[in-house]
Amino acid sequence: MPPGSERRLRRNNRLVIGALAAVAVLVAAGLVWSSSRLPDTYSVMGMGHAEFGGGPADEVHGGHAGHGWDGPPRQRGDRDVSELTGPRDRPADVAVELVAARDGGRYTLNGTTPGPELRVTQGDLVEVTLVNESVPDGVTLHWHGVDVPNAEDGVAGVTQDAVAAGGSHTYRFVAADAGTYWYHSHQVSHAQVRGGLFGVLVVVPRAGVAAGQDVVAAVHTYGGEPTVNGADGLRVDAAPGEPVRLRLVNTDNEVKRVWTAGAPVRVLAVDGRDVHEPDPVTDAAVTLPAGGRVDLGFTTPVDGTTVRVELGGVAVVAGPPGAPDPPVSDPPADTVDLLRYGEPAPLGFDPAAADRVFDYRIGRRFGLVDGVPGMYWTINGSMFPDVPMFVVADGDVVRMRIENSGADNHPMHLHGHHAVVLSRDGVPATGSPWIVDSLDVGRDETYEIAFVADNPGIWLDHCHDLPHAVDGLVAHLVYTGVHTPFRVGAGNEPE
Template identity: 90%
Template sequence: MPPGSERRLRRNNRLIVGTLAALAVLVTAGLVWTSSRLPDTYSVMGMGHAEFGGGPADPVHGGHAGHGWDGPPRQLGDRDVTGLTGPRDRPPDVAVELVAARDGDRYTLNGTTPGPELRVRQGDLVEVTLVNESVPDGVTLHWHGVDVPNAEDGVAGVTQDAVATGGSHTYRFVAEDAGTYWYHSHQVSHAQVRGGLFGTLVVTPPAGEAADHDVVAAMHTYGDGPTVNGRDGLRVDAAPGEAVRLRLVNTDNEVKRAWTADAPVRVLAVDGRAVHEPVPVTDAAVTLPAGGRVDLGFTVPAAGTAVRVELGGVAVVTGPAGAPDPPESEPPAETVDLLHYGTPAPLGFDPDDADRTFEYRIGRRFGLVDGRPGMYWTINGGMVPDVPMFVVSDGDVVRMRIENSGADNHPMHLHGHHAVVLSRDGEPATGSPWVVDSLDVGRDETYEIAFVADNPGIWLDHCHDLSHATAGLVAHLVYSGVYTPFRIGGPGANEPE
């Protein structure tokens, strides 16, 4: 072998090996990038994997991961979500038209943000016609906290197509449960809700309200700061001795606190469900998760002074006309603990006799989603699209353990159902049944909840910090034998989060 040829051969071999190694890395990275890509259009039924919680496996959903992005094939006898509607056979008791528009960086309904307050009686058949005047990305209306039939839930790509500019969509549902609720778009929701595409809904009992004053206060932060009902404060004239019911609605992504130093208050209801035997509290704040509602009750002092309820940067002041506004007060150190507030009452079902038990473990890690690198939320260890599909059957008693690994707090919202909180970090609930549709799971907290699967459909179970939802914190609760023809993306350009 000529002098130096052995060295050249070794150098060439190292070059070849290095080139092959680099090529292998590039090929692997390309495969990882390609596998992370989402199709332009797909069914949510094709996402992730089915979990059955110890209940009977559904062979159709059980194999849906192998069906590809179209999800399981439709089976004879499947219920189509389009058939799970409110009544169509009688005239409505309340009929409303809401016209959605975009005005610069704000969105409006009937020219205002928030949109109109809707107030109906329990048992009314409500008909709302949504008209999209000028929202370019399309729009829907989700009835947050109202356990409507699935077709009326207003989730683009799951229960309907987004309403395009110039189009309309009609929602019909019976307002079965009295309480405080709200409505908002579930199309590009992280931008449209923040931009003002929402309003409040109050369902009053047939006998009317016991309070002398029934007031809704929607807390929302626009680009220029916090507001209540779109203003920088709210004043309510009320005479000494009159009773006030203040319905607080948190339409932001963040936890809110409410408190007053001027009068004892009672927590009358949470997420539209009455608290059993609420007691007056002083020097304690009430927390509202994103999407949550709390009804407070208090009496205007006989001395004729006003009551100031602080909402974090804004306030509601209630008192006699001309009475001076009380000064701002600092938030108290104590918080009303709803795990032990009020007294026990029957649930109507036995959580200890559950048909299915699920885990909803929230984490966070680096990864690729749709070809984009970043930090993404995980559910049970998987990133979108590898998220659970929790499968239930009609009438199942369901328990769910929600564990937050500690990266942030998460206001978890289950569509179409209310759940009772059983425990927090292993500590059992001892007060009034704490019934929620929006539950803030704090850092390193674990909650157990339970509910009855009594509303067939395909339902989102997601974080209502909507920026978290866009980063993957979305799962679905699906009833066995329910099918949706709608798709994410596609002709409807559906983008629910």
Template identity: 60%
Template sequence: MRTGFRAAIASVAALAVLGPLGWYWYDSLVPGTYDMAAMGYADNGGGPPVDHRHTGGLSVADLRGPSGRPDVSVTLAARRDGGAYTLNGSSPGPEIRAGQGQLIEVTLVNESVPDGVTLHWHGVDVPNGEDGVAGITQDAVGPGDSHVYRFVAEDAGTYWYHSHQVSHEQVRGGLFGALVVTPKGGITARDPVVAVHTYQGRRTINGSPGRTPLDAAPGETVRARVINTDAGPIRVWVSGTAYRVVAVDGRDVHEPAAITGKAVLVTAGGRVDLEFAAPGRVDTGGGAAIGSGEASAEPRELVDLLAYGRSTPLGFDPARATRVFDYRIGRRFGFLDGVPGLWWTVNGKLFPDVPMFMVRTGDVVRMTISNNSGEVHPMHLHGHHAVVLSRNGTAATGSPWWVDSLDVGDGDSYEIAFVADNPGIWADHCHNLEHVPEGLVAHLAYENVSTPYRVGGDAGNVPE
């Protein structure tokens, strides 16, 4: 009898432990196919309630670029050879250049990428249906199929394109390229693209390790368009001469001052344009550089973009925000789609129980992004540029610091603001792309916008 009593006690104890674990496991399971816009919970940001059912109204499939004869037409053939990915046989893929206001048409052909492929136009505020996110704005393009993107290059600046399907593998493997939009009237500076990417542990510029020469005459103005395509932040600087940061994430800096003895931090996915007079060289660390002359030691001090340049009006008033959101990044043990582990959290919860930030067109939005997860996170909002208002309670005093990719260090808190002026369903995620399948993703969704596309399903959509 004593043995039976002990067995009963053991069974009750096991149920007390395993029962809740079983429930948490079951509750974490994600369907094999689902509407991303219906996941998580609606967050109205303290503003008027927004219909979050995503029925009727606009379809993402209808939010497309204009018809008509394109000014720039490009075909990109995606291939996979082992673990390497190429576009038109190279990595990086072809550099695309267009003038401000021109209509760009890109035909993506999947020749041999078995998981499917898309193209996301990173930093370009395209119509939502052209955003290239598998399972949200389109289906992944399977082997032998093609997809056409069309959008007007509204804003001059330095941008890039990359796959947004299984992107933590495809971008790391080389499926990306540069997009440059030159201003009306053109530019007078020599403006090389400096696409930084690490292949198999070796840092490169435009696919080449070591120092790349730059054909610029002494005294000639150089505008180096630095793009960080890696998963973490890099520090860049100009050796041999003073320089200025003239643009960040495709937006000009107002009255930038000359810099010596300092480096600039470029977050994953971010871009900076550095202007200097030749000769000189842009150093990106890891022995990768472009230009002439000897490398100076890596500066210890960083340019503080919160106070760099001179203030100028924003064009809207963040103090009159319609909605105020929190995006708190953390980490904890739990189940993610039935798998136990240490996962990223958004506002204390694990995916898919994450916020859908709901807005209406014309809303002024303020968002506080804070990070107490133990690691840095480069946060990327699709379809919009936001201005940094403060960092750790210190208000911005320099040129408006517009970003689409923001490096949020562990223990840091940033307040940003933007106008909701681009209807759609937009990813708002970490651009250390391996963190996305680990749960560090939320979305900005407009009232009455729905999507016909589904994550998973027959198309195998994996919107990382």
């Protein structure tokens, strides 16, 4: 062998091996990138994997992973989401038209943001016609906290197609449960809700509201400026000694701490459900999760002074006209613990006799979603779209353990159902039944909740810090025998 040839051969071998290794890395990276890509359109029934929570695994969902992006085939006797509607056979008690428009960087409903306050009576058949005048991405209306039939839930690509500009869609549902709720778009929701496409729905009890002032205060941040009902503050004219019910709605993505100076308050309701025997509270804040609602009750002082309710950079002041505003008060150190607040009352079902038990473990890690690298939220160790499909049957008692080991708090919102909080970090609830549809799960916290699966359909179970949902923190609760004809993509982008 000529001098130096052995050295050149070794060098060439190293170059070949290096080139082959680089090709292998590129091929592997390409396969990972390709496998993360989402199809242009897909059924949510084809996403992820089915979990049965110890209940029976039906053949349709048992083969879930093999159905591809179209989801499982329909079986004889199955129902489409579009069949699960509100009443169609009688006139509406309340009929409203809401016209959605885009006005520069904001969205409006009937020319305003927030949209009109809808106030109806318990038991009313409500009919809302949504008209899209000029929202280019399309629009829907989701009735947040109202346990409507599935077809009326307003989730683009799951329960309906988004309403394109120039189109309309009619929602019909019975307002069965009195309470404070809100409505908002569930099409490109992280942008449209932030931009102002929302409003408040109040369902008044059949017996009417108590004497005194009954006031809505919807908190929303526009371009970094906090507002209440779209203004920089709210003044409630109330006579000395007059009772006030203040319905607080958090339409932002962040949790709020709410506190009151000038009078003790009672937490009358949470997420539209009355608190049993609420106690007066002084020197303690109330937590208002993103998407959540809290009704506070207080009486204005008989001496003619005012009550100030701090809402995080904006306030509600209640008192006689002309009375001076009290100064901004410092936040109290204590927070009302709804796990212990109020007195126990019957639930109407036995969580210990659960038919299904699920885990919803929230984490975060680096990965690729639809070919885009980034830090994404995980559910039970998996990233979107490999998220759980929690399968239940009509009538099941369901328990769910929500564990947050992520880097942020998560206001978890289950559509179509209310759940009772059983425990936090292993400590059992001992107060009034704490019934929620929007539960703020803090960092390193674990909650156990329970509910009855009594509203068939396909329901989102997602974080209502809406950018978190965009980054993959969304799962679904699906009833056996229910399918959706709608598809995400092709104009439907729910988050």
